[in-house]
Structures are given as structure tokens and as C-alpha cells.
Amino acid sequence: MAEHPVGRVAAMSGTSVRTLHHYDRIGLLTPHARTAAGHRRYTDTDLARLRRILYYRALDFPLDEIAALLDDPDPDAHLRRQHRLLRQRRARIAALLTELEREIEARGRGVALSAAEQLEIFGTERFADLVAAARGAGDDWRAISVYGSADWREIKAEAERLIAEFAEAIAAGEPATGDRATAAAEAHRRHLERWFHDCDPERHVTVAEQYVADPRAIAEWDAVAPGYARYVHDAIVANARRQSTS
Known part of the structure; x- marks a missing residue:
């Protein structure tokens, strides 16, 4: 031996x-x-x-x-036990890796929220995908991956106030080119600039086009108020014109 x-x-x-x-x-x-x-x-x-x-x-x-x-005198028992324990460890590690990869992917898309947090705050587990789609080819977005759940709750609350302001202007019969609507449009532009990306009036008009570019998006926005998508678009365009002549 x-x-x-x-x-x-x-x-x-x-x-x-x-x-x-x-x-x-x-x-x-x-x-x-x-x-x-x-x-x-x-x-x-x-x-x-x-x-x-x-x-x-x-x-x-x-x-x-x-x-x-x-x-334990049974060598096969050792092997079976070690095999079982190693498989259990591998499963735990795989689960941890999956969670880490999801977080890395979410941060890469610009949202540091878990799927559960996205669902709780925005009603969808795929909010990060929506943000990624909105970012498009733009390279001047804020470092929004640093935003925590409190930030996103504030962003959502602010956005909901803006949506309500447009909807109330429509209900009051205010024209999209009027003072109330263009003030809401300017608040919308500042909201985007504060939280997401540089948004001068010219770029804001580009954002406005997204409200009326897709029939599905129009239908979703018009569920807020009749004609909502076109109204917001026209208010943003009117505000940009005001800004360019002021």
C-alpha cells in the first residue's frame, strides 16, 4: 500500500x-x-x-x-449524503445567483426595485421594462438606478397629480392651448427634467408624440378622460410654442 x-x-x-x-x-x-x-x-x-x-x-x-x-461504517451512505448536501447547496447558490442577476439586470435597465416592489408601487412586475423602452437610445437619463422605493413613490404621486390636472382641465372644458393646460404641460416637462432626463421644450414635443403614436397607448390614455392623449399632446406643443416666443 x-x-x-x-x-x-x-x-x-x-x-x-x-x-x-x-x-x-x-x-x-x-x-x-x-x-x-x-x-x-x-x-x-x-x-x-x-x-x-x-x-x-x-x-x-x-x-x-x-x-x-x-x-458511519457504510461508505455508500457517505457518498449519498454528500451528494444530497452538495445538490442542496448548488440549488441555494443557483437561487441566489438568479436573484443577483435579476437585480443586476434591473439596475442595467435603470430601476433598483424588485419585481414585488414594482408590482406594489406600479401595479406591474415589468415596470423596469417599460422604463427601458421609454429610454430608447437616449443617453442623458439621470442615474435613476439609485432611486429607492421612496423615490419611486414620490415620482408616481407627482405623475398622478399631473394626470389628474390634465383630466380636470378636460372636464372643465379648458382648451389644450389655454393657460391651465399649458401650465400642466410645463409642470409635466419639469417633472421629466427633475427625475429622468434633460427636457427642453423641443424635446418635450418629441415626448408628446409618444402620446398619439400608438393606438394602444391612445386607448390607455383615453381611458383616463375622453380625448386625453390628443389633449396632452396639444397642450405640450402649445406650451413649447409659448416657451419659444417668450
Whole structure:
């Protein structure tokens, strides 16, 4: 039977001589052979036991529990147990990686909110996707990934106030080119500029086009108030004209 000196065993196993000496002192791994001078020599049987010890150590088992587990005389039981534990660890790690990747992806899209937070605040788990679509090719967006849930709640509340102001102007019969509507449009422009991106009147007109570019978007906005999408578009355009002549 081959015999291996402690230094070689340490190198082969990726552990240290000091650790092997400690395992010997506590009776966890006592080499089966010694030289005439009393130096430790490890047999293949010892190496097999060391391999099982290192598996359990990798699973964060304390040494006293490892000793008890190794007293099981059934070697197949060791393998099955280690296999099961490693699979469980792999599943936990995979789950953690998935969560981290989701967070990284969300931050890449510019929203530092979990799917649950997105659902709670905005009523959809895909709010980050909507933001990404709105960003388009623009490269001057604020670093919105730093916004937390409190920020997004404030953004939402502010946006809802703006929507309500447009809707109330429509209900009051105010023209889209009138003072009330253009004031709401200017507040909308400042909202975008505060939270999302530079938005001079010219760019704001580009934003306005999004309200009337897609029939599905028109239908969704018009559910707020009849003609809402066109009204907001026209109010933004009227405000931009006022700004350019003022």
C-alpha cells in the first residue's frame, strides 16, 4: 500500500500541514503508518477519509459533527449524503445567483426595485421594462438606478397629480392651448427634467408624440378622460410654442 508524507498530502489536498497535524491530534484523521523516526505516513485509506472530511468542511460542518458522520461504517451512505448536501447547496447558490442577476439586470435597465416592489408601487412586475423602452437610445437619463422605493413613490404621486390636472382641465372644458393646460404641460416637462432626463421644450414635443403614436397607448390614455392623449399632446406643443416666443 502506498504511503505519502504529510507535506505531499497537504499539497495534493490543498490543505496545510498544520491542519493535518490538528486533525491527527483530535483523532479525526490519524495516519495509519509512521516512519522509524515517527514521521506521519498517509495511506490511500487515509486519503479517502481526508477527501470525505474536506467535502464536509466545504459544506461548513464543524469538525465534531464530521467525526460523528465518519463513524458511519457504510461508505455508500457517505457518498449519498454528500451528494444530497452538495445538490442542496448548488440549488441555494443557483437561487441566489438568479436573484443577483435579476437585480443586476434591473439596475442595467435603470430601476433598483424588485419585481414585488414594482408590482406594489406600479401595479406591474415589468415596470423596469417599460422604463427601458421609454429610454430608447437616449443617453442623458439621470442615474435613476439609485432611486429607492421612496423615490419611486414620490415620482408616481407627482405623475398622478399631473394626470389628474390634465383630466380636470378636460372636464372643465379648458382648451389644450389655454393657460391651465399649458401650465400642466410645463409642470409635466419639469417633472421629466427633475427625475429622468434633460427636457427642453423641443424635446418635450418629441415626448408628446409618444402620446398619439400608438393606438394602444391612445386607448390607455383615453381611458383616463375622453380625448386625453390628443389633449396632452396639444397642450405640450402649445406650451413649447409659448416657451419659444417668450
